[in-house]
Amino acid sequence: MTTTSSPKQPPRPSLPMIAATTATLPAVMLSSLALAQPAGADTRPSAIPATLAAAMEAQAAAAKAGVIPAASVPAAIPAGLQPARVTPSSHRVVRGDTVSGIAHRYGLSTSAVLRLNNLKVNSVIYPGQKLKLKGASAPAPRQAAVTAAAASTGAKTYTVKSGDTLGGIAARHGVKLSQVLGWNRLSLSSIIYPGQKIRIGAGAATSPAPATPAPTAASRSYTIKSGDTLSGIAARHGVRLADVLSANRLKVTSIIYPGNKLVIPGKSTAPSPVQPASSVTPLVPSSFLGFTYPAAVVSSANKNKALLNASPVPSLAQMKSIVADTARRMGVDPALALAFAYQESGFNQRAVSPANAIGTMQVIPSSGEWASDLVGRKLNLLDPYDNATAGVAIIRQLIRTSKNLDHAIAGYYQGQYSVSKYGMYSDTKTYVAAIKAHRKNFA
Structure with missing residues (x-):
């Protein structure tokens, strides 16, 4: 949606964050053996026959010989005794899966899984797709070094969750993407996986600072x-x-x-x-079609554009398929949803307007909150699947609450309240005609 004239929705309550913890290995507990003599009624010391004393000493020595010293008990199960991880020959992709997450789950190298399936770093996988795993190698260990570096400098760490991107992690913690890359010795093409520890914060950078010559008198x-x-x-x-x-x-x-x-x-x-x-020329200009937008809105749009530019997104053909599949699942005519996606962005998930309309369906954040209410969960407009869900949810609601299809289409562009109060503007009528023409082409 490229307009902010949609009815303002009441603020949504913040959703609780759920943290997942990993199970720990069972501890091995060994107790020392001890001999106790029953207490008698007579507390006076009594002499022990020599034969009984000798027998007790022999028994205590035998017991002590059978105790394993605590220092020799390992804190974790030795690798040789741990159950072997069985890697299946293939994996069927489910909603929320990533190539890096699948590789991590089976102890494989992400790059090896990509090569085995002829995929690239920015390739998009889909639910139901089968990925080959047999023959992929294990990754080289490196995460311990990141965690140790963070501990030695006092920096905090963030545990990667499914769907995370480096750009999103940086934005969430209020730091620059370049800082996150430097702290963790990563590049824009680096792959992260759920469970991985990412170093965040003010410790000394893990990358060595560039060598600088001593200042001269004139410097x-x-x-x-x-x-x-x-x-x-x-x-x-x-x-x-x-x-x-x-x-x-x-x-x-x-x-x-x-x-x-x-x-x-x-x-x-x-x-x-x-x-x-x-x-410097910004990624998103401050004006569009003769309208100039507030600086705060344009600033937010530029941040979202930078995040999308730094993240892998589906190709135009892949995004088209995502929109159509989402529409079918939500009971909306796929041809109509495709018409909106084509008109708004040409299926480009990296599209961001000066009004901060985001992604393929060009949904502004306030409308994204409305769409989240409609579907009953928080939607991330930077995520291609959630972006399609938000746009289709709004289309479905406009169809249900408008007097006819033309008014529903106009509501997506001009805002439902504005259309009901003022009627369609001239440019809105042009938009409605374009959507209806595109719908025929996609039917």
């Missing part, structure tokens, strides 16, 4: 702050970007981290014009 030091860019730092200090890169042995593509120090060389005699960070 000075600058501590990087959150939001800084190399070009912005150069412009602020009146020096050329090339000089900053050269002084710090960096490249234009180098990633910088808050807290690291940069050498700022002496001012250049003829600095070249550098575009300040604030004037």
Whole structure:
């Protein structure tokens, strides 16, 4: 939905977060053997016959010899005694599965599973699809190093859940994606899996800071702050970007981290014009079709666009299939749902408008809250399946509550309340005609 004129829904109560814990291995408990002498009525010490004393000493020695020292009892079951993990020859994909999650479940390398099934990092898998597992190798251990690094620096860790992306994790914790990548020695193409520990926070970066030469008399030091860019730092200090890169042995593509120090060389005699960070063209413009949107809305739209750009999304053909399948499951004409998806975004899940209309169905966050109420669960508009569900749920509700199909279609574009009060605007009538034409093509 590319308009904010839809009826405002009451705020939804926050949903409780459910944490899952893993079962621990049973502990092995060994008790020491001890001999106790029954207490007699007479508390006076009495002499023990030599033969009985000898017998007691022999019995105690035998008991002690049979006790296993506590230090030699392992805290966990030895690998050789653990039950073998049986890997099936294939796995049938279910809702919520990811390739990395499937690989982790069976102790396999994600890259090996991808290669075995001729998939890429950004390939989308679907419920019912069969993935081959036989022949895939186990991953090289590395997670312990991440957890140990986090513990040594005091940084907190986040346990990856099904559906998580690196960009989403960064946004949830209020940090930059580049910081998360640096803290965990990951790249944009890295694959994460449910159960994996991701380091978050203010410890020293796991990636070594770039080597910086000692400042000279004409140079000075600058501590990087959150939001800084190399070009912005150069412009602020009146020096050329090339000089900053050269002084710090960096490249234009180098990633910088808050807290690291940069050498700022002496001012250049003829600095070249550098575009300040604030004037860089945003991912999402502030105006569309003659309308200019509030800065806060456009800022949110740019953040969502950046997250979608950093995440794998379905191809146009795959997204088309997702929309059609969702419509069938929810009792809506697939051709009508496809017409909306094609008109709104051309099946592009990375589409974000200046009004912060997100994804294939171009649903704004407030309408996403309404759609969440309609289906009875929290929907994530950045998720392709949830985005399709939100759009189809709104279409279904508009059809149920509008006097005819034309008004239902108009409500998706102009807002149901606006249509009922003011009628259809001229551009709304054009939108309705386009949707009906697309529906015939998809029928």
